[in-house]
Amino acid sequence: MAHFQIEDLTFAYPTAKGRSLDGVNLTIDRGEYVVLCGKSGSGKTTLLRHLKTVLTPHGKRGGRVLFNGVDMEQVSQRDQAAKIGYVMQDPDNQIVTDKVWHELAFGLESLGCDQKTMRARVAEMACYFGIQDWFHRDVATLSGGQKQLLNLASIMAMQPETLILDEPTSQLDPIAASDFLNTVRKINVELGTTVIITEHRLEDIFPYADRAIVMDGGQVIADDTPRGIGKALHERKNDMFAAMPTPVRVFYGANGQGECPLTVREGRNWLNRCFPAPPQIHGLPAEPLEEEVTNPALSLKELWFRYEKESPDVLRGVSAQVPTGSLWAIVGGNGAGKSTTLKAICGICRPYRGKVKIFGKPLEKYKAKELFGGCLAMLPQDPKSLFVKKTVREELAEMTDDRQKIDEVTALCQIGTLLDSHPYDLSGGEQQRSALAKVLLTQPRILLLDEPTKGIDSFFKEKLADILCKLKDQGVTIVMVSHDVEFCAKYADRVSMFFDGQLLTTDTPRRFFGGNSFYTTAAGRMSRHVFDLAVTAEDVVGLCRQAQEG
Amino acid sequence: MTNDPFSKCHPTVNFLYFLGVIGCGVLIQHPAYLAAGVLCGGLYYLLLNGRGGWRRILGLLPLFVLLAAINPLFNTQGQRILFRIFGRPYTLEALLYGGAIGAMFVSMMLWFGCYDRVLTGDKFTSLFGNLIPAISLLLVMVFRLVPHFIRKTRQIVGARRSIGKGVGEAASGADKLKHGLVVLGALTSWALEGSVVTGDSMRARGYGSARRSSFMIYRMTWADYALLAAMMGLLGLVIGFAAGGSAAAQFTPSLKIAPVSGFRALGLGAYWAYLLIPTVLYVKEAIQWHISRLKI
Numbered sequence: 001m002a003h004f005q006i007e008d009l010t011f012a013y014p015t016a017k018g019r020s021l022d023g024v025n026l027t028i029d030r031g032e033y034v035v036l037c038g039k040s041g042s043g044k045t046t047l048l049r050h051l052k053t054v055l056t057p058h059g060k061r062g063g064r065v066l067f068n069g070v071d072m073e074q075v076s077q078r079d080q081a082a083k084i085g086y087v088m089q090d091p092d093n094q095i096v097t098d099k100v101w102h103e104l105a106f107g108l109e110s111l112g113c114d115q116k117t118m119r120a121r122v123a124e125m126a127c128y129f130g131i132q133d134w135f136h137r138d139v140a141t142l143s144g145g146q147k148q149l150l151n152l153a154s155i156m157a158m159q160p161e162t163l164i165l166d167e168p169t170s171q172l173d174p175i176a177a178s179d180f181l182n183t184v185r186k187i188n189v190e191l192g193t194t195v196i197i198t199e200h201r202l203e204d205i206f207p208y209a210d211r212a213i214v215m216d217g218g219q220v221i222a223d224d225t226p227r228g229i230g231k232a233l234h235e236r237k238n239d240m241f242a243a244m245p246t247p248v249r250v251f252y253g254a255n256g257q258g259e260c261p262l263t264v265r266e267g268r269n270w271l272n273r274c275f276p277a278p279p280q281i282h283g284l285p286a287e288p289l290e291e292e293v294t295n296p297a298l299s300l301k302e303l304w305f306r307y308e309k310e311s312p313d314v315l316r317g318v319s320a321q322v323p324t325g326s327l328w329a330i331v332g333g334n335g336a337g338k339s340t341t342l343k344a345i346c347g348i349c350r351p352y353r354g355k356v357k358i359f360g361k362p363l364e365k366y367k368a369k370e371l372f373g374g375c376l377a378m379l380p381q382d383p384k385s386l387f388v389k390k391t392v393r394e395e396l397a398e399m400t401d402d403r404q405k406i407d408e409v410t411a412l413c414q415i416g417t418l419l420d421s422h423p424y425d426l427s428g429g430e431q432q433r434s435a436l437a438k439v440l441l442t443q444p445r446i447l448l449l450d451e452p453t454k455g456i457d458s459f460f461k462e463k464l465a466d467i468l469c470k471l472k473d474q475g476v477t478i479v480m481v482s483h484d485v486e487f488c489a490k491y492a493d494r495v496s497m498f499f500d501g502q503l504l505t506t507d508t509p510r511r512f513f514g515g516n517s518f519y520t521t522a523a524g525r526m527s528r529h530v531f532d533l534a535v536t537a538e539d540v541v542g543l544c545r546q547a548q549e550g
Numbered sequence: 551m552t553n554d555p556f557s558k559c560h561p562t563v564n565f566l567y568f569l570g571v572i573g574c575g576v577l578i579q580h581p582a583y584l585a586a587g588v589l590c591g592g593l594y595y596l597l598l599n600g601r602g603g604w605r606r607i608l609g610l611l612p613l614f615v616l617l618a619a620i621n622p623l624f625n626t627q628g629q630r631i632l633f634r635i636f637g638r639p640y641t642l643e644a645l646l647y648g649g650a651i652g653a654m655f656v657s658m659m660l661w662f663g664c665y666d667r668v669l670t671g672d673k674f675t676s677l678f679g680n681l682i683p684a685i686s687l688l689l690v691m692v693f694r695l696v697p698h699f700i701r702k703t704r705q706i707v708g709a710r711r712s713i714g715k716g717v718g719e720a721a722s723g724a725d726k727l728k729h730g731l732v733v734l735g736a737l738t739s740w741a742l743e744g745s746v747v748t749g750d751s752m753r754a755r756g757y758g759s760a761r762r763s764s765f766m767i768y769r770m771t772w773a774d775y776a777l778l779a780a781m782m783g784l785l786g787l788v789i790g791f792a793a794g795g796s797a798a799a800q801f802t803p804s805l806k807i808a809p810v811s812g813f814r815a816l817g818l819g820a821y822w823a824y825l826l827i828p829t830v831l832y833v834k835e836a837i838q839w840h841i842s843r844l845k846i
Contacts, residue, residue: 054753081756093747097687098694099672105765107755109683112763122765140697155755346712372714384743385702385709388736399713424743442714 001069003162003194004028004051008063011046011218016059020046022218024063028196030161033188035205035226036198037240038215040427040457044198047215048166051196052084053077082111085155087165089455091147091172100137101126103150107158121157129153129183143334145176152183163187165197170428170455173334173483178204200457203245203522207262214240227260243458246486246522246537253541254548267526271544275530279547283532284539286511289494293321295360297446297477303344303354314340315351316501322494327468327478329488329509331519332498338481339381341498342448345479346378347371358446377444381451383435387423392434395423399441406441413437413467429460436467447471449480453487465491489513489521489535510535554598554668555835556828560774561673563781568665570785571825575657578792580799582810582818584653590825591660597832598667610659614652621648627802647801664828672767679764686764699737706736777827784824791817 004027011021020043028034036044049055050065053072065072067084088094097103104125108118126132129149134142142150148168155163165184169177181204188195199205206212212229214222222232230248233241241249247267251260256274261267293299299322305315314337322328330338343349345356347363356363358376366375380386389395392415396406410416413433418426423434432452439447453461461484468478468491482488488495489509496506497519505512513520514533524535527543534540556564575587596603621644622628628641671693678686710716710733717729752758791797796814800806810818 052754055750077759078756081754081759086754088747088751090744090747092698093744094751095694096748096752097690099690101767102672102690102765106752109763109765110752110756110759112760114763115766118763118765139694140701151751158755343708348708348712368711368716369714372712372716376712377714378709378712380705380709380712382705382709384740385705385736386713387739388710388732398715424739439713448712 002027002066003030003032003068004196005066005069006047006050006063007066009047009050009065010062011050011057011059013057013059018218020059020218021050024218024220026213026220026223028194031188031192031194033185033195033208033210034197035202035209035212036196036215037202037212037229037243038198039239039459040429042215043218044215045166046218048086048164048196048198051162051164052080052086054080055086078111081107082158083161085158085160085163087148087151087155087163087168089167089170091144091151094151095139095147098139100131100139100142100150101135103139104131104154104157106154111158121159125153125157128156143176145172145179148172148176148180149183152180156187160193162194162196165195165199167198167200167455169199169201174201174485175334177201181205200243200455202243206245206248207266214238216240226262230260230262239459242462247526249537250523250526250540250544253537254544264522264526267522268529271527271530274544275547279530279543281531281543281546284510284514284534284543286514286533287508289506289508289511290323293323295324296321296357297324297359298322298345298479299355299357299360300341300345301355301357303341303351303356305340305344305349305351307349313501315344315354318344318354318501318503320496320503320506322477322479324477325472325475326493327472327480327491329480329482329492329495330498330503331482331485331488331495336498337501338498339450342378342450342479342481345446346376346448372442374443374445376446376448377439377442378448379432379436379439379450379452381454383431384424386435386438387431390422391420392423392426392437393419395434395438396441399438405443409437409440412440412470414463427460429456429463432456432460432464433467436464440471444476446477446479449478449482451482452480453482453484461487485513485519485521486523486536489524490538510539553835554828555831557598557668559777560768560770561669561677562770563774563778564669564673565677566778567781567827568661568669570781571661572658572665574785574788574792574821574824575654575661578797578799578821579650579654579801580797581650581653581807583797583821584650584657586818586822586825587657588653588660590822590829591657591664593826594664594828594832595660597829598664606663607660610656613659614649614656617652617655618645618648621645621651625802629804641802643802643805646805650799650801668828676764676766676768679766683762683764687762699741702740703733703737706733706740781824781827784820784827787820788817788824791820 006024006026009021009024010019012019024047036047038044046057049057054077067075095103096106101122104122105118108121126135131150131153134146139147163184169180172180184195184197185208187193197205206226209226212224212226213220214229214233222229224232230244230252233244234252245262247261247264250267251270256270261270300318300320303315303318304313306313318341330341332338340349344351358366387395389398396409400406410419413436415433415437418430418434423431426434452464471478492509494506495509495512496503510533513524513535517528521535523537523540527534527540531540531543534543592607595607622640623635625644625647626639626641628643630642631639632642632645633640675686675689707716717726791814796808796817798808808814
């Protein structure tokens with residue numbers, strides 16, 4: 001008997017015109033690891049929410065969902081709570097209580113378990129997830145990754161048969177995300193829990209999934225093994241192909257033969273088979289970095305900063321020069337001080353030593369109005385921090401009365417269709433672009449971006465990159481802090497590594513990522529034994545084609 | 551954080567203890583009892599806070615002087631007039647009474663300081679966990695939300711500043727109010743959005759599907775029961791003697807303070823013993839550690 005049986009499920013939200021789900025038929029077996037992919041708004045979340053009645057949205061529904069052969073409506077709330085675990089996107093708001101131990105026990109308390117059972121289960125979970133060390137801590141002191149792990153653990157304490165995860169890592173940095181996904185995989189392998197997951201970061205889960213399901217416009221358009229999905233999407237020239245892991249994209253881009261690689265290891269082996277002897281073309285030319293920047297838009301000189309008198313220094317001599325009209329990306333670990341650097345540039349943090357110069361003029365000489373009115377602006381990590389009105393149109397009107405300017409920015413950010421929506425009703429990528437539009441209305445000549453690709457899928461990333469390129473053409477200088485090495489490799493003009501409170505190396509992306517062996521893109525790791533300095537999937541595809549022709 | 555053995559006792563023990571201390575401290579105005587309250591409170595406060603505690607204690611001194619000196623200005627009753635101010639008598643009795651009020655205030659500040667360190671938010675809520683799970687959960691959620699809101703407010707203010715929508719240096723009061731309201735509005739939408747997710751997360755984990763139980767992370771051990779019994783015994787003695795008039799004190803219009811001598815000293819002794827419980831536990835543990843280290 002199938003674990004979940006979805007029969008002809010159709011759903012429409014009360015106010016929406018079209019259907020969010022349109023005749024979905026699916027069978028999910030016990031212990032399967034299923035990845036659900038699709039663009040934002042393709043109906044993934046709506047489908048997942050139908051697998052648990054308390055979360056099912058209101059609207060017009062047809063068809064049915066069977067859980068262990070019983071109609072979902074007939075399964076008691078208690079059984080659903082205990083047997084179907086559901087992890088959502090937002091690490092913060094999912095947490096209910098203020099202490100880690102209490103959060104672990106929350107589900108068990110709700111089910112009315114007795115002390116003895118609770119004690120045993122909570123202890124068990126704390127050990128399994130390695131959270132003994134922070135068992136007594138306040139939830140507020142945890143990092144995003146720890147919070148999401150806690151959410152997972154508190155659900156696993158109820159010993160569910162199924163784990164449903166709705167973009168669980170979209171708010172996490174890559175290292176925390178891959179930790180989290182490894183734990184999910186461990187649960188699937190070691191406990192046999194059925195896992196149904198939606199994710200943007202397919203690189204980390206695609207190779208391990210039993211099955212991938214692609215949705216588009218509320219319909220299931222493909223349902224196959226991950227390898228089969230890669231092939232199907234390539235053949236249909238579907239947009240979703242851009243979200244496939246790098247080895248898959250390179251393989252089909254270079255018209256590869258044989259079995260499609262899914263992991264970096266398989267990708268390397270495939271390249272070895274392709275090129276038994278080293279190819280004629282052995283890499284891409286390294287474009288040198290101009291060391292001397294004349295007339296920089298932004299210059300930082302020996303910045304030192306700490307948050308409190310007694311706390312350690314966060315910035316320990318940060319120096320940089322950013323040429324006008326370029327995109328500068330800062331990469332580096334969590335809590336290294338990248339965001340603090342941005343704050344120091346826009347004067348939210350005041351370094352106790354060192355100088356920030358903007359267009360050659362020291363920061364402290366600027367008046368706030370002069371600085372933020374046409375010179376400098378920052379897009380915060382959480383775009384929601386900028387939303388204060390009921391519609392996107394009002395948000396933009398708050399910034400300026402100039403209709404023409406608003407129209408220009410609306411066109412640039414492609415938010416024409418979103419103007420009358422409430423900012424909170426938009427998807428992550430749409431929110432990002434609306435917030436960016438608001439920021440751009442101050443007409444900044446230097447734009448600061450804090451993790452602009454966090455939580456957005458590959459299509460929105462491309463749209464964002466488009467916008468950034470257009471801004472650069474207009475002469476805007478962009479400073480970006482990011483964890484997204486793929487994005488930085490593709491679009492940045494210069495990349496700096498932030499470590500130990502300093503900017504250690506600055507170079508062009510090709511030389512920067514091409515020189516690294518760990519901290520680099522999947523494409524770089526996959527091809528560095530054959531080609532030098534190929535850091536994006538496009539680079540590798542181009543080189544493969546040239547090598548095959550030549 | 552110091553390693554205080556009393557803090558590791560069951561929250562019920564902690565809670566009842568402080569209830570006793572604060573109850574007696576407010577009701578008994580006898581100078582000897584007040585002095586005991588201040589001294590023992592100060593001692594335990596220092597043990598909990600280490601050297602940093604001195605600053606707070608010394609900071610309370612002017613408050614004590616101020617309270618004592620101000621009382622005679624309002625209360626002119628009493629027999630021994632020290633001097634006249636604004637044509638009103640400034641009496642010794644009123645001054646002493648002011649001193650008693652000041653001492654009571656200082657002792658309460660100290661004991662509440664200790665209470666704050668010992669009975670943390672989660673301990674407090676766990677007290678009611680079994681009795682009223684719904685209220686206890688509500689408290690826990692409030693404890694979590696308040697710092698959450700403060701952080702988010704900072705984030706919104708910072709975000710608005712960096713797009714030139716911050717309050718300028720020369721903003722008028724009306725501008726500041728307007729700015730504050732915008733931030734409050736944004737905070738509200740954000741909180742509503744968050745509460746929808748929290749609600750989903752609670753229901754997804756079976757909230758409301760069965761009668762709630764409450765995970766008790768603290769367990770009453772025999773040591774807790776023994777301590778509780780000792781506490782109750784001492785407190786009984788104190789209350790008994792106080793009811794018998796041993797702790798009676800009147801300041802105005804005339805000074806009438808019950809003598810502390812002979813049999814009546816027992817009440818005061820019990821009070822000292824009661825107030826010293828945490829300190830004694832602390833010292834006992836320190837000695838035990840010292841001895842076991844010597845043995846190595």
